[in-house]
Amino acid sequence: xxxxxxxxxxxxxxxxxxxxxxxxxxxxxxxxxxxxxxxxxxxxxxxxxxxxxxxxxxxxxxxxxxxxxxxxxxxxxxxxxxxxxxxxxxxxxxxxxxxxxxxxxxxxxxxxxxxxxxxxxxxxxxxxxxxxxxxxxxxxxxxxxxxxxxxxxxxxxxxxxxxxxxxxxxxxxxxxxxxxxxxxxxxxxxxxxxxxxxxxxxxxxxxxxxxxxxxxxxxxxxxxxxxxxxxxxxxxxxxxxxxxxxxxxxxxxxxxxxxxxxxxxxxxxxxxxxxxxxxxxxxxxxxxxxx
Numbered sequence: 561x562x563x564x565x566x567x568x569x570x571x572x573x574x575x576x577x578x579x580x581x582x583x584x585x586x587x588x589x590x591x592x593x594x595x596x597x598x599x600x601x602x603x604x605x606x607x608x609x610x611x612x613x614x615x616x617x618x619x620x621x622x623x624x625x626x627x628x629x630x631x632x633x634x635x636x637x638x639x640x641x642x643x644x645x646x647x648x649x650x651x652x653x654x655x656x657x658x659x660x661x662x663x664x665x666x667x668x669x670x671x672x673x674x675x676x677x678x679x680x681x682x683x684x685x686x687x688x689x690x691x692x693x694x695x696x697x698x699x700x701x702x703x704x705x706x707x708x709x710x711x712x713x714x715x716x717x718x719x720x721x722x723x724x725x726x727x728x729x730x731x732x733x734x735x736x737x738x739x740x741x742x743x744x745x746x747x748x749x750x751x752x753x754x755x756x757x758x759x760x761x762x763x764x765x766x767x768x769x770x771x772x773x774x775x776x777x778x779x780x781x782x783x784x785x786x787x788x789x790x791x792x793x794x795x796x797x798x799x800x801x802x803x804x805x806x807x808x809x810x811x812x813x814x815x816x817x818x819x820x821x822x823x824x825x826x827x828x829x830x831x832x833x834x835x836x837x838x839x840x841x842x843x844x845x846x847x848x849x850x851x
Contacts, residue, residue: 568667570667572729576783582751591760594702595850597731600667601671603668606648607646615654617653618655634693637695637696658737669700670701702718722764723767729821729848731845732845738816761779783815794812794817794819800839808822
């Protein structure tokens with residue numbers, strides 16, 4: 561069988577409400593509208609009997625050792641529950657920033673499961689594929705079929721795919737890795753404690769850009785304030801986006817440090833990315849479309 565290939569797109573939390581910490585397991589309970597960007601990592605699989613991984617690309621170094629990569633973890637979880645699973649050699653090209661709040665590693669793992677499912681004739685809704693996604697990480701299930709949808713709970717409750725019109729956007733990562741744990745620690749919620757705040761807005765199954773921006777504008781990312789205490793440069797990146805012509809909404813994704821802005825037109829997004837990239841050459845800046 562020829563090598564198979566898949567994109568592993570950046571996951572963007574357009575909203576992220578923290579409802580509280582569950583008394584049953586201590587996990588933070590979330591409600592988030594997730595979309596996926598045009599920028600991505602790339603993963604290929606050459607089917608075979610043995611499991612291996614090689615990694616290259618501009619962010620391969622910060623991604624850490626290959627033998628601890630989420631791609632291999634996901635594959636091992638699936639192999640443990642599917643007898644005779646055809647495995648093979650994965651090659652990952654890392655382009656997305658690491659520890660950046662855009663689910664790069666989770667999207668890589670989900671892409672690995674998609675490729676293994678394809679190589680073995682399994683559907684993405686196969687119980688073993690779904691279980692492997694959940695066992696690998698909280699963000700992996702929503703990345704398994706990368707289309708806009710609501711994500712709830714600790715990541716295990718995935719809503720139906722939404723038909724969002726493409727959103728012109730700019731993503732910025734200011735070059736500071738922000739692990740998730742310190743951000744949640746700064747949020748300071750105890751087990752069983754609830755976080756006050758307005759309920760998440762209802763999101764239509766199909767939304768045009770104007771309607772979607774109007775709907776999510778009053779929403780929020782509850783991790784943005786604690787993330788700013790961990791990495792104040794996030795505020796600088798948000799300010800740079802809000803200063804650009806055509807910026808309609810700027811917010812942090814996930815637990816940071818990546819921020820995004822939605823623009824009225826893709827030309828405005830391209831001009832904004834060029835201006836910010838020229839002013840801040842050490843930042844990762846990408847004009848893209850989200851959907």
